[in-house]
Amino acid sequence: MSLKRATLTLLAGSALAQAVPLLLGPWIARLYTPAEYGQFSLVWTVAGNLAVVGCARYEFALALEKDESAAATLLALCLRVLLAVVAAAVLVGGAWMAWAGLPLAAALPLAVLALAVSQALGQWAARAGRFAALAWGRVAQWGGGALAQVGFGLMQAGPWGLMAGATLATGAAAIVQARPAPAGGWRQLLAPRPLRAMAAKHRGFPLLNTPHAFAGALQDTLAIALLTAWLGAPEAGAWALALRYLKAPASLVGGSLSQALYPRLTQATSLAEARALVRHNLLLLAALALPLMLVLLAAGPWLFATVFGPEWRGAGELARSLAPYVALHFVAAPLSVVPMAWGAQAWALKLALVGQALFVAGLAAGLQLGGLAGAGWGVSAAMLLYFGYFFWALWTWE
Numbered sequence: 001m002s003l004k005r006a007t008l009t010l011l012a013g014s015a016l017a018q019a020v021p022l023l024l025g026p027w028i029a030r031l032y033t034p035a036e037y038g039q040f041s042l043v044w045t046v047a048g049n050l051a052v053v054g055c056a057r058y059e060f061a062l063a064l065e066k067d068e069s070a071a072a073t074l075l076a077l078c079l080r081v082l083l084a085v086v087a088a089a090v091l092v093g094g095a096w097m098a099w100a101g102l103p104l105a106a107a108l109p110l111a112v113l114a115l116a117v118s119q120a121l122g123q124w125a126a127r128a129g130r131f132a133a134l135a136w137g138r139v140a141q142w143g144g145g146a147l148a149q150v151g152f153g154l155m156q157a158g159p160w161g162l163m164a165g166a167t168l169a170t171g172a173a174a175i176v177q178a179r180p181a182p183a184g185g186w187r188q189l190l191a192p193r194p195l196r197a198m199a200a201k202h203r204g205f206p207l208l209n210t211p212h213a214f215a216g217a218l219q220d221t222l223a224i225a226l227l228t229a230w231l232g233a234p235e236a237g238a239w240a241l242a243l244r245y246l247k248a249p250a251s252l253v254g255g256s257l258s259q260a261l262y263p264r265l266t267q268a269t270s271l272a273e274a275r276a277l278v279r280h281n282l283l284l285l286a287a288l289a290l291p292l293m294l295v296l297l298a299a300g301p302w303l304f305a306t307v308f309g310p311e312w313r314g315a316g317e318l319a320r321s322l323a324p325y326v327a328l329h330f331v332a333a334p335l336s337v338v339p340m341a342w343g344a345q346a347w348a349l350k351l352a353l354v355g356q357a358l359f360v361a362g363l364a365a366g367l368q369l370g371g372l373a374g375a376g377w378g379v380s381a382a383m384l385l386y387f388g389y390f391f392w393a394l395w396t397w398e
Contacts, residue, residue, distance in 0.1 A: 054116025321376025
């Protein structure tokens with residue numbers, strides 16, 4: 001399947017998947033309070049932080065394995081690593097409950113499991129060119145999650161309803177993406193395999209990409225944690241709601257494009273061909289991001305207060321201040337797979353660590369100077385430097 005057709009297939013599925021939560025978002029915002037949304041977002045963000053490295057990033061090496069048996073061995077390695085990460089999540093969740101008195105932390109291991117399995121099987125389906133399955137998986141995860149959260153909200157389940165809806169829908173997405181089965185069936189993954197040799201073959205992914213991915217996810221975790229500690233759960237809920245909907249376009253376009261772009265970059269016959277592909281997509285994404293930023297700058301507070309209710313106007317003020325960052329992230333998100341395809345994971349890791357430091361510094365400075373909206377302006381200013389260098393480096397890559 002061509003890159004254009006694969007991207008359009010994933011884009012169509014993502015559009016349907018995003019349409020449901022976007023349409024149901026105002027209802028969900030009225031079924032749950034900002035404080036409940038803040039509690040859910042804190043636990044879900046930590047789960048996402050752990051899940052992003054749940055398979056030690058070995059799942060991203062699946063596209064590099066052309067032999068079916070070798071790919072199945074690599075997938076078996078992913079699942080073995082995941083079991084260890086889920087066991088660690090049980091300990092983290094238990095310690096969190098005991099230390100902070102947050103009962104919702106008990107759901108952490110199941111959330112980590114669902115998220116990581118869905119991510120791994122998404123790469124498995126992409127390797128097989130089953131982009132329709134990926135598209136339907138997104139519909140199940142995002143659309144199904146919003147529907148489930150509405151259902152639990154009508155039952156007045158509080159933050160548990162938000163967590164249960166998101167976790168169940170993510171698990172459903174994993175099931176949708178679990179085809180084709182490996183040679184011999186899924187049970188064969190439990191049979192003894194030469195996992196050590198496979199782990200050594202792709203050791204660059206856990207050694208270099210895992211810290212990079214964890215640091216990237218840690219950005220969201222630290223933001224929610226800082227906001228909860230500094231301003232309280234309602235403000236953290238406003239941040240989470242704003243980022244969820246502001247990053248929806250990036251998830252829609254970025255996730256679709258990156259999963260189709262990554263295999264194409266690994267198959268490029270020359271650096272010049274790959275660089276031309278990256279430049280074309282960077283310009284296209286920038287053209288799409290600019291109108292989004294202008295709308296948020298002009299009408300962010302009004303939009304959030306109108307759509308979600310007056311109690312969420314603070315999220316709209318935040319949306320305005322985050323508009324430059326959101327536009328930059330929209331362009332950068334699909335291009336995050338480029339360093340992996342170009343064997344530049346060490347460079348990407350170093351740059352990511354600098355980016356995390358800039359993000360946290362901008363957030364903290366903004367909180368100190370201007371509260372919630374100030375945090376957004378601080379992040380936008382700091383990340384302009386980071387993303388500007390990232391785009392320049394990809395454009396001029398040698």
